[in-house]
Amino acid sequence: MIKKRLIKLLSHAKKYIVYQVLFQWLALLCQVLIVAKIAGIIKDLFEKNLDIPGTRGAAIIILAAVAARFVCDYLSGKASFGASADVKQILRVKIHEKLLRLGASYREKISSAELVQMSVEGVEQLEIYFGKYLSQFIYSMIAPITLFVILFPVNAPASLVLLVCVPLIPAAIVAVQKIAKRLLSKYWGIYTQLGDSFLENLQGLTTLKIYEADGEKSRAMDEESERFRRITMKVLTMQLNSISVMDIVAYGGAALGMIVALFQFAGGGVDLKGVIMIILLASEFFIPLRLLGSFFHIAMNGMAASDKIFDFLDLPEPKQGGKRLPKRAFDISLEQVSFGYQEERLILQDVSMEIPSGSFVSVVGLSGSGKSTIAGILMGRNRGFKGKIHFGDISLKEIEEESLMEQVTLVKHDSYLFGGTIRENLLLGNPKATEKEMERVLWQVNLLGFVQEQKGLDTILLESGSNLSGGQRQRLSLARALLHDSPVYIFDEATSNIDMESEALIMKVIYSLAKTKTVFMISHRLANVTGSDCIYMLKDGRVSECGTHEELMGQGKAYAKLFMEQKALEEYGLREGGNLRESK
Structure with missing residues (x-):
C-alpha cells in the first residue's frame, strides 16, 4: 500500500525512511549475532566443551551487540520522529499555500469545519504512515530475506518453510485492504459531516437556546454521533479480526518452521547450535510483518485522510491576476x-x-x-x-x-x-x-x-x-x-x-x-x-x-414607498417609546 503521489509530494521526508530501514536492519544483524553467540554457548555447555576465555569473549560480544542494538533502535526512533515532524510541517504548509491561492473565495469550495479537520486530524493520521508504516513496509521485505540468507547454510528445509510462510501475511493484509478502503472512506465522510454539524450548532447555540430548538438539534447530533459510533465499531471490528488472522499466520508459520527444524535435528540434518538459532530467530521472520499489520489500519486511515487532502489540493483555483491597483483613487x-x-x-x-x-x-x-x-x-x-x-x-x-x-x-x-x-x-x-x-x-x-x-x-x-x-x-x-x-x-x-x-x-x-x-x-x-x-x-x-x-x-x-414605510415605522416607534416613558 504505497501511494506514489504522497511519496512524491513529501520527497524530503524519504531520507528519514531510509535511515529507519538502515538502523532496523543493523539492529536485526545485532540480534542474529546475539542469538548465534548464545546458541554457541548452549551447545558448548551441552557438549561439555565450555571454554571460559572463549565464553568470556562471547559474553563481551553479546553485550556489545546489545548496546549496538539499543543505539540502532534509538536512532531508528529518532528518524521516525524526524519523518513525522517533517510530514506534518510539509503538509500543513501545502494546505496553507493552497488556501492562500484559493483566496477569499475558498468557502465556495470547502467548508471551514472540513478544512480544520483535514488540517489537524487528517495530517496527524499521516504521521503514522510516514513515521512508522513506510519504513516498516520496506524492512518487512528485507528482514525475512536477510534471515533466509543467514539460516539457509544452517538448515535449508527449515529456512525454506519459514520463507514460504512469510507471504501469507501480506496476502491477508491485501484481502483486508479491499474491505478497509471502502469502510474508511465512509468513516471519513461521516466524521466530516459530524464535525460540520458540531461546529454549526456550537456557533448557533445562542440562537438555538432563544428558540428552544437546542433539544431538537441535540437529538439530531445524537443520531449523527450514533452513526459515527457504528461506523467506528465496524472499523475496530475489522481491525481486530484482521489482527487475529495475522497472528494465526505469524505464529503458525513460526511454529511450523520450528517443528521442521526439530525434525531435522532429530534426523541429524542440523546440529544443536543450528536448531537453537532457527528456533530463536523463527519469530523474527514474522515479527516485522506482524508489526506492519498493526500499523496498517492506522496507515489506511491516513490514506483515507490523504484522499481528502488531495481532493482539496486538486480544487480548481481561481485565475489570479498579476496586475496591481494604483495607490490613488479610481473609478x-x-x-x-x-x-x-x-x-x-x-x-x-x-x-x-x-x-x-x-x-x-x-x-x-x-x-x-x-x-x-x-x-x-x-x-x-x-x-x-x-x-x-x-x-x-x-x-x-x-x-x-x-x-x-x-x-x-x-x-x-x-x-x-x-x-x-x-x-x-x-x-x-x-x-x-x-x-x-x-x-x-x-x-x-x-x-x-x-x-x-x-x-x-x-x-x-x-x-x-x-x-x-x-x-x-x-x-x-x-x-x-x-x-x-x-x-x-x-x-x-x-x-x-x-x-x-x-x-x-x-x-x-x-x-x-x-x-x-x-x-x-x-x-x-x-x-x-x-x-x-x-x-x-x-x-x-x-x-x-x-x-x-x-x-x-x-x-x-419602490424606493419612495420603502422610505416612507420605514420613516412611519420609526416615528411610530419613537412616539410609542415616548408614551411608555411618560406612563412610567
Whole structure:
C-alpha cells in the first residue's frame, strides 16, 4: 500500500525512511549475532566443551551487540520522529499555500469545519504512515530475506518453510485492504459531516437556546454521533479480526518452521547450535510483518485522510491576476453582472453600476435582493460572476488579490475581533501604526475615553470581542478599518444590529470619510443613505431604480414607498417609546 503521489509530494521526508530501514536492519544483524553467540554457548555447555576465555569473549560480544542494538533502535526512533515532524510541517504548509491561492473565495469550495479537520486530524493520521508504516513496509521485505540468507547454510528445509510462510501475511493484509478502503472512506465522510454539524450548532447555540430548538438539534447530533459510533465499531471490528488472522499466520508459520527444524535435528540434518538459532530467530521472520499489520489500519486511515487532502489540493483555483491597483483613487464600474450559487437561481441579474472616484454610492433593497453579494464580488469572495467589473481601467479578474485587499477595505456588520488586546486588533489594519494614530481613530469612533478607563490599548478582548457591547465592537472594527487607510471603503450593513447612538456615530464617521475616499455603502435603512451621490435600488437581483435621494423620492416608485414605510415605522416607534416613558 504505497501511494506514489504522497511519496512524491513529501520527497524530503524519504531520507528519514531510509535511515529507519538502515538502523532496523543493523539492529536485526545485532540480534542474529546475539542469538548465534548464545546458541554457541548452549551447545558448548551441552557438549561439555565450555571454554571460559572463549565464553568470556562471547559474553563481551553479546553485550556489545546489545548496546549496538539499543543505539540502532534509538536512532531508528529518532528518524521516525524526524519523518513525522517533517510530514506534518510539509503538509500543513501545502494546505496553507493552497488556501492562500484559493483566496477569499475558498468557502465556495470547502467548508471551514472540513478544512480544520483535514488540517489537524487528517495530517496527524499521516504521521503514522510516514513515521512508522513506510519504513516498516520496506524492512518487512528485507528482514525475512536477510534471515533466509543467514539460516539457509544452517538448515535449508527449515529456512525454506519459514520463507514460504512469510507471504501469507501480506496476502491477508491485501484481502483486508479491499474491505478497509471502502469502510474508511465512509468513516471519513461521516466524521466530516459530524464535525460540520458540531461546529454549526456550537456557533448557533445562542440562537438555538432563544428558540428552544437546542433539544431538537441535540437529538439530531445524537443520531449523527450514533452513526459515527457504528461506523467506528465496524472499523475496530475489522481491525481486530484482521489482527487475529495475522497472528494465526505469524505464529503458525513460526511454529511450523520450528517443528521442521526439530525434525531435522532429530534426523541429524542440523546440529544443536543450528536448531537453537532457527528456533530463536523463527519469530523474527514474522515479527516485522506482524508489526506492519498493526500499523496498517492506522496507515489506511491516513490514506483515507490523504484522499481528502488531495481532493482539496486538486480544487480548481481561481485565475489570479498579476496586475496591481494604483495607490490613488479610481473609478469602479459593474457592467451586466450576473451571479448565482446555483445555475437555476440567479441572485444578481444584469446589474450595472458606476462608482466614480471620490463618490458616495449606496445600494438599498429588501432582504434577499442581492446587496451583500455585490460586496462579496467586489472583494473577490464570489468569483463565479458573469459580466465585467473594472477598477479604473483594470478588470477585477486581472487584479492581484493582495493588491485588491490593500486598496479596498470591507467593513461588515459582523467584522471579526480576535481574542487578545485592542492594540493587536488595531494593528491588523496597519501593522506600522503608532500609538498616537491608534488613539486618533479610537477618538474618531468615540471609543478613546472608554479604552483609557480600562487598560488603554492593552485592554484585553475575549474571543469575538464578546466582553464589548455590540455597538462598541462595531465601532472598534470601524477604527481598525480607518487605520487601513485605503482609497475605497465598502460598508456592508455596518450599522446593523447596534444601538441608535452607535449607529448615528458610525454614520457620522462614514459621511466624513466620504469627503476624501470612495465609499460604497450597503444598507437596509434608507435614512442612512439620503446624502449619497447616487443610490441604487435592487429588486429581485436587478437594479430597479437609481439616482439621488431627491430624484428617487420624486419618482414615487419602490424606493419612495420603502422610505416612507420605514420613516412611519420609526416615528411610530419613537412616539410609542415616548408614551411608555411618560406612563412610567
